[in-house]
Amino acid sequence: MxxxxxxxxxxxxxxxxxxxxxxxxxxxxxxxxxxxxxxETTTHSDAxxxxxxxxxxxxxxxxxxxxxxxxxxxxxxxxxLTRTSPxxxxxxxxxNILRNIGIPSxxxxxxxxxxxxxxxxxxxxxxxxxxxxxxxxxxxxHDCHAADLIQIGQxxxxxxxxxxxxxxxxxxxxxxxxxxxxxxxxxxxxxxxxFPGVADYDSIFKHHLRHSFRGNSALGILGxxxxxxxxxxxxxxxxxxxxxxxxxxxxxxxxQVVAGxxxxxxxxxxxxxxxxxxxxxxxxxxxxxxSSFPYTEGPQIMKPLAPAEMxxxxxxTIILYADCRSPLPEHYFSACQKFRxxxxxxxxxxxxxxxxxxxxxxxxxxxxxxxxMAQAMLAQSDFxxxxxxxxxxxxxxxxxxFQHAATLQDALLLVAEDHAExxxxxxxxxxxxxxxxxxx
Numbered sequence: 048m049x050x051x052x053x054x055x056x057x058x059x060x061x062x063x064x065x066x067x068x069x070x071x072x073x074x075x076x077x078x079x080x081x082x083x084x085x086x087e088t089t090t091h092s093d094a095x096x097x098x099x100x101x102x103x104x105x106x107x108x109x110x111x112x113x114x115x116x117x118x119x120x121x122x123x124x125x126x127x128l129t130r131t132s133p134x135x136x137x138x139x140x141x142x143n144i145l146r147n148i149g150i151p152s153x154x155x156x157x158x159x160x161x162x163x164x165x166x167x168x169x170x171x172x173x174x175x176x177x178x179x180x181x182x183x184x185x186x187x188x189h190d191c192h193a194a195d196l197i198q199i200g201q202x203x204x205x206x207x208x209x210x211x212x213x214x215x216x217x218x219x220x221x222x223x224x225x226x227x228x229x230x231x232x233x234x235x236x237x238x239x240x241x242f243p244g245v246a247d248y249d250s251i252f253k254h255h256l257r258h259s260f261r262g263n264s265a266l267g268i269l270g271x272x273x274x275x276x277x278x279x280x281x282x283x284x285x286x287x288x289x290x291x292x293x294x295x296x297x298x299x300x301x302x303q304v305v306a307g308x309x310x311x312x313x314x315x316x317x318x319x320x321x322x323x324x325x326x327x328x329x330x331x332x333x334x335x336x337x338s339s340f341p342y343t344e345g346p347q348i349m350k351p352l353a354p355a356e357m358x359x360x361x362x363x364t365i366i367l368y369a370d371c372r373s374p375l376p377e378h379y380f381s382a383c384q385k386f387r388x389x390x391x392x393x394x395x396x397x398x399x400x401x402x403x404x405x406x407x408x409x410x411x412x413x414x415x416x417x418x419x420m421a422q423a424m425l426a427q428s429d430f431x432x433x434x435x436x437x438x439x440x441x442x443x444x445x446x447x448x449f450q451h452a453a454t455l456q457d458a459l460l461l462v463a464e465d466h467a468e469x470x471x472x473x474x475x476x477x478x479x480x481x482x483x484x485x486x487x
């Protein structure tokens with residue numbers, strides 16, 4: 048064991064976690080190809096000033112004070128707490144503009160665009176947006192199962208799409224969200240605040256199953272992305288009028304604010320996001336070490352597996368470090384174990400066939416759990432995956448199909464037993480990376 052420890056004095060590297068920087072050392076014989084750090088990226092703390100500037104010069108649309116009148120009713124769709132964007136500051140700026148226009152608070156409703164996520168408690172709302180704002184304005188959790196949802200159109204397969212009645216009936220809809228790399232939609236933000244944000248459960252599920260993990264429905268891709276295109280089509284059908292989006296950097300902190308037409312402003316924001324989150328990689332590595340940061344919600348910790356697969360050679364190892372602050376339910380592990388036992392011969396093809404047929408991995412689990420399960424199955428189909436976390440038991444991780452390690456050093460020891468020499472790519476923040484390769 049002493050000899051082993053002496054071998055781990057090589058290249059210094061690090062990951063990002065909710066607790067801060069997590070340093071590590073690689074075996075001496077391993078070759079570090081790329082450390083995808085973005086320490087040069089600017090972070091801005093004055094979200095209010097940036098929001099004011101963005102709202103004064105919106106992309107593809109007039110400013111709000113040229114579109115709205117005092118008698119108008121306004122529905123503000125705002126993202127939930129799964130992202131750390133400066134929602135409170137931006138909401139305050141928007142509400143101040145509406146107040147200056149002369150729109151009374153009684154004509155404004157704030158709908159939390161939950162999609163199929165859990166509702167927020169009053170305490171969470173007050174903590175996120177401020178007790179004074181929550182007291183003055185109407186805040187409503189979207190319910191994707193509500194009986195009074197209104198149909199706005201159809202998906203390509205004929206499934207009816209319904210949205211929140213408050214959003215539908217308002218004179219004007221403003222979406223407040225954030226832009227960051229997304230493994231299926233290319234980037235977050237834009238029209239996603241309406242669909243799936245305030246849509247019905249069935250259409251969200253059908254859309255995700257139909258378009259996930261095929262074609263151009265992938266990280267950082269917008270052109271020819273059916274997942275993204277259908278979201279835009281439904282956001283247009285649902286009359287999303289205006290967006291205010293935070294572009295987030297590698298620390299999940301504010302880099303820029305864009306506002307305006309949902310399609311035009313979102314495109315402008317994604318170009319900014321691409322510039323600050325793209326990283327060139329020399330080649331695919333034998334081992335990729337990646338953090339789930341900034342994701343901590345149980346289902347979402349699997350999202351960084353998408354970029355990890357892009358930069359790891361087939362048959363290689365992915366070490367995923369995860370802070371899992373919101374636990375995964377027991378039936379998640381049971382469903383993964385059952386699917387693996389039934390389709391272990393070719394998990395990738397099984398996932399793609401299920402989704403193409405409109406069948407979830409687990410019928411009574413919401414879309415976000417099924418997408419997470421699918422990502423776990425796809426990753427282990429082509430790679431050895433080691434999950435490093437203290438928040439999920441070794442038994443539960445084994446039922447997913449991954450190996451477990453309590454610490455990064457334990458994970459490195461596991462890999463080093465079979466790979467005295469290895470090439471390595473390291474991604475400190477796996478939730479905000481767009482891998483690219485040098486052209487030959």
